[in-house]
Amino acid sequence: MAVRAVVIEADGGSRGNPGPAGYGAVVRDPASGEVLVERSEAIGTATNNVAEYRGLIAGLEAAAELGAAEVEARMDSKLVVEQMCGRWQIKHPGLRPLAARAAVLVDRFDAVRFSWIPRERNRHADALANAAMDAAAGKPAKRAVEVEPPREVAARAATRNAGTDPATIKPSWEPRPSFTATRLILVRHGETEWTVQHRYAGRADVPLSDQGRAQARATAERVAELAPSVAAVVSSPLSRCTATAEAIADALGGLPVRRQDDWVECDFGDWDGKTFAEVREGWPGELDAWLASTRIAPPGGESFATVAERVDRAVAALREAYPGETVVVVSHVSPIKLALRDALAAGDAFLHRLYLDAAGISVLDMWPDGGVAVRSVNDTAHLAGR
Template identity: 75%
Template sequence: MAVRTVVLEADGGSRGNPGPAGYGAVIRDLASGEVLAERSEAIGTATNNVAEYRGLIAGLEAAAELGAAEVDARMDSKLVVEQMCGRWQIKHPGLRPLAAQAAALVGRFAAVRFQWIPRERNRHADALANAAMDAAAGKPPRASAPPRAVEPSRAAGLSRAVEPSQGVESPREVAAPDSPARALAREAAARAATRGAGSDPATTPASWESRPSDTATRLILVRHGETEFTAQRRYSGRGDVPLSARGRTQARATAARVAALAPTVAAVVSSPLARCTATARAIARAIGDVPVRTVDDLIECDFGAWEGHTFAEVRAGWPGELDAWLASTRLAPPDGESFTEVAARVARATDALLEAYPGETVVVVTHVSPIKLVLREALAAEDAFLHRLYLDAAGISVLDRWPDGGIAVRSINDTAHLTPL
C-alpha cells in the first residue's frame, strides 16, 4: 500500500577510497519507524562518495516503488547533502552523472528533504553497506544493527531540500522563507482541504478580482534589449555585454510601450549590467526622466564556465554537468550559481520594492533568469516552467501584488511593440 511520507537512511563506503565499495539504504515509515525496505549492493572498486551517492539513488528508487509522496532523506555524508541542496558545487566529474540521476529521482516526489545526521545515527544503512562489501569479499556476515525508532519529522512546507540540522532529528527548510504570496496560498490550500461541504460561503476568502486595483504594487518586468550574445544564443550571465544596434532600437520601442502602459511610474530599477542600464535609461527618458537605480540582486545568473558558450558547446563540453543542471534548480554550472540561489536574491529585491513603493508602479529591467523566477513564484509553477517559458529580448511582463499577498499576472512576454523591428 502506498505511504505518504517515508524516512530514507542511506550510506556507502569504500575500503581503500578508491577500493572495494558498497552501499546500503533503509526505508522506514515516518510515523512508526517500521522498516519498509532495504537495499544494499557491492559495486566493485569505487570511492566513498560514489558509494554514498549510489546508496541515495537506491533508496530513492525504493521509496518510489513504495509509492511515497514525500521523503525525509538522512545521510551522514555532508558532501552529498550539501551538493543535493545546491550549496556545494559538484567538481568531481565522476559524481556529476550520479547527482543528475539523484536529482531526476527527487523530481518524482512532491518533496524530498535532505538532512545531515551523525554517523552513529546511520548505523543500519552503514551495516548494510558493510555487509554487501563483506559478501563480495567472501567474509562471513556481521551482526546487523538493531532497528531503531524514528522520531516523526516536524518539518513544515514542501521544499525540495533542507539544511543539515547538525544532528537535530527534525530538519529545517533550506529555502528562503515563503514570500507573502506563497504563504497565503499555503494557508488557503489548508483551509480548502479542511473545509466541509456545508461551509458558510461567507468564510470563503475573496478572490483577487474583488480587490481594488489601486492598492496593488504593479511590477513591469522588462528584459533588456538584444546583445551580440543574445543574437548568437550564447550563455550571457555576469559578462557585461552591451546592447547591439538592434538592441538599442528595441530599447527605444520598449520605452514607448512602457510609457503607454504606465504614464506614472514611481521608480525604474535595473540590474547593474550595461545591457540593462541602457534599456532602463531609455525607459526613464520616455516616462519623464525618472532616475534609474541599480539593484545588485537583479543581476543575471552566474553561468560560470559556460559564459559565452552556446548550448551546443556546453552540451559537447559539459554533458554530465548540463544534465544535472537541467534536472535540478539546486545545482549550479561549474563555478557558477544555482537557480535556487538566484531565486533567493531576486525575491529579496522584489520584496524590498513592494515595501518601498506600496500601491505604485515600478519598472524592473533585468534578465531572463530573474524574470522567469519571479513569474514562476507568481504563478506557483513547478521548476519545469523555467525551461518551458521563452522570453524575448525587450519583452515585457506585468504583474500586480497586493499587501495581503494576492497576485495577478497581467501579461507575459508582450512583444507587440517589437513587431516592425
Template identity: 65%
Template sequence: MSLRVIVEADGGSRGNPGPAGYGAVVIEAATGQVLAERFDSVGVTTNNVAEYSGLIAGLEAAAELGASAVDVRMDSKLVVEQMSGRWQIKNPGLRPLAATAAQLIKKFDEVGFTWIPRERNKAADALANKAMDGGRSVSPQPVADVATAAPSAKDLARRIAADAAGPARVTVTPPASWAPPAMTAATRMILVRHGETGMTAEKRYSGRGDVPLSAHGLTQAEAAARRVAALAPDLAAVVTSPLSRCAATAAEIARAAGGVPVETEAGLIECDFGEWEGRTFAEVRERWPAEMQRWLESTAVAPPGGESFKAVAKRIRGARAAITAAHEGTTIAVVSHVSPIKLLLQDALAASDAFLHRLFLEPAGISIVDTWPDGNVAVRTVNDTAHLA
C-alpha cells in the same frame, strides 16, 4: 443510520508561493477511527490555496463516505473565518475555491467549522508535508494504520472536550457574496528583459559577464521604456540587476517615467554559466555533451564552474520577496535577464521545470505579474514585444 465525521484539513507552501500540498483526514466522530486520508501536491502556489484545497479534499471524501454531518477542524483561521461568513475574501483567486467548498457543504445536513491550534492538527499537517515531498493519495478507502494517523478514542475525547472549551462550532451559511467592499491593491511587477547585446545577437550564453547594450539594444531599451511609461503612469520605482545591460535599460525606463528612483537588487543578476560563458548552444553541446544533457534534464545540475537553475530560483525568490516588501501595493518595473525572469514566471504560473526550456523571451520583452498581500498571483502578460515592431 446517520454518520457524523470530523474533517481535519491542512495545506502548506514551501516559499509562499512555492511547492505546495494539502492533507485531509476524515475521522468517525463516534469512534475516532480514520475513515479516509487524502493528500496531493497543488504545484507552486500559496499557503491559503493549499489550505482551501485540503478543505475541499476533506469535504469530498466525507461526501463519498455518505456522511450527513461534518465537523471541520483547521488551524487556518483565515479559512475558518471566511467559510463561517465572518470574513470577506479579499483575494479573488480564493473565491472559486471557497465557492467549491460552499457547494460541497450543501451535500450535508450539518457542517460546522472550528479553529484548532496547529499542534492539534498534526495528522493533516503530516499529510500536507508528505504531499509537498511528492506523495499523492486520493483514495477514500479506510486507512488500516489508525494509530499513526488518528487519535485514540481517549485522545479524541480529550480533543472534543478542549474544543468545547475553545471557540464555539459554527454552523455555516455561505455568504451571498465573497467579494469585499474594496479590493486590496496588488503589487504589480512589470518584468523587462534588458535590450540586446553583441552576445545576445550571436546567441551566446551571457551570464555574469558585464556586456553592454549594443546600439540596437539601446533603441530597444528606449522603446521598452516608452511602453512601460504608457502601461504604468503611476510607476513607483525601477529595480534592476547590477549588470550594465540591465542598468542602462532601467535608466531609460526611469527617464521615460519622469525620473522615478532606480534601485539595484543583486539577486536579479543572471545565472552564472561558468565555462559555458560566451559560447553558443552548439559549441557547448559539442564540447560538453554529457554535462549539457544532465543540465537540460535537471534544474539541480549546474554548468561546469557555474550555477544551477535551482540555486538561481532560490535567490530570485528572495529578491522577489524583498522587492515586494519594499514596494507593496505599488507598480514597479523590474529589469533583469532571461533566467531570472523565466524563473519568476515559472513560479507565478505554477509551471513545471520544462517551462524553462520552452519559454522564449525577446530582448526588451515585457511581462506583467500581480501579487496580492496573501500571496495570490495573476500573470497578465508574457513577453509582450508590440513596442519593438
C-alpha cells in the same frame, strides 16, 4: 498508503575508497520517527562518494514509492548535500550521472530539503551501509541495530509568495481589486552582440548594442504607458540591465535605479561567452544533465535551483516593501522565467518552452492573501519595426 512528508537518512561507503562498497537508506515518518522503509545493497567495487549517492537515490526512490510529496534528505556526506543544493560543483565525471539521476527523482516531489547531519545522528543508515560493505567484501552480513529514532519533525520546505502556502489559496474567477496588488513589470534587457550571436551570457558584463539601446528607449515608452505611477525601478547590476533600467527610469520622471544582486543572470561558468553549438560540442554530457534538472549547474557555474532561491527572495522583498504599488524589474532570461514559472505554478519544463525576447515585457500581480495573476508574458508590440 501514501504519506505527505517523509525523512530520508542515507549513507554509503567503501572499504578502501575505492573498494568493496555498499549503501543504506532509511525512510521515516517525520513526526513519530517510525521506520517506513529500509534499503541497502552491496554494489561491488566503488568509491565512498558513489556509494553515498547510491544511498540517496535508493532513499528517494523509496519515498516516491510511498507517494510522499515532501522530503527532508539527511546525510553525513557534506559533498553530496552541497552538490545537490547546487552550491558545490560536481567535478568528478563519475558522480555526474548519479547526481543527474538523483535530481530527476527530486523533481518528482513538491518540496525537497537537504540537510547535513553528523555521523552519530545517521547511525541507522550507517549500519545498513556497513552491512552492505561487509557483503560486498564477502563477509557475513550483519543486521543493522536500530538506534533511538529522531523525533524532530522535518521542516516544511519554504513555500512561495512570502510565507503563504499556495495550497490554502482558493481558486477563483472573480476579479480582484488591482489597487491592493503589488504589480511587477518584468523587463528583459535590450539586445547585446551576444544575443544576436546566440551565446550564453551570464555574469559577463556585455553592453547593449545600438539596437539594444533603441529597444530600451521603446521599452521605456511602453512601460510609461502601462504604469504612469511606479514606486521603484529595480535592476540587475550588469550594465545591459542598468542601461535599460535607466532609460525606463528617465521616461518615468527620473526615478533612481536600485541595483539588486538577486536579479542577476544565472552564472553559466565555463559556458559563459560560448555559443550554444560550442557548448553542445564541448560538454554534451554536462549539457544533457543540466537540461534534465534545475539542480545541475554548468561546470563552474550556478544551478537554476540556486537562481530560483534568490529570485524567490527578491520577489518576496519587493512584495513586502511595496504593497499595492507597481515596481519595474529589469533582469535577464533566467530570473524572469523562474519568477513566471512560480507565478504560474508551472513545472520545470516551462523554463525550456517559454521564449523571452530582448526587451520583452511581462506583468504579474500579487495580492496580500497570496493570490497571483500573470497579466502578460513577453509583450514585444512596442518593438515592431525596430
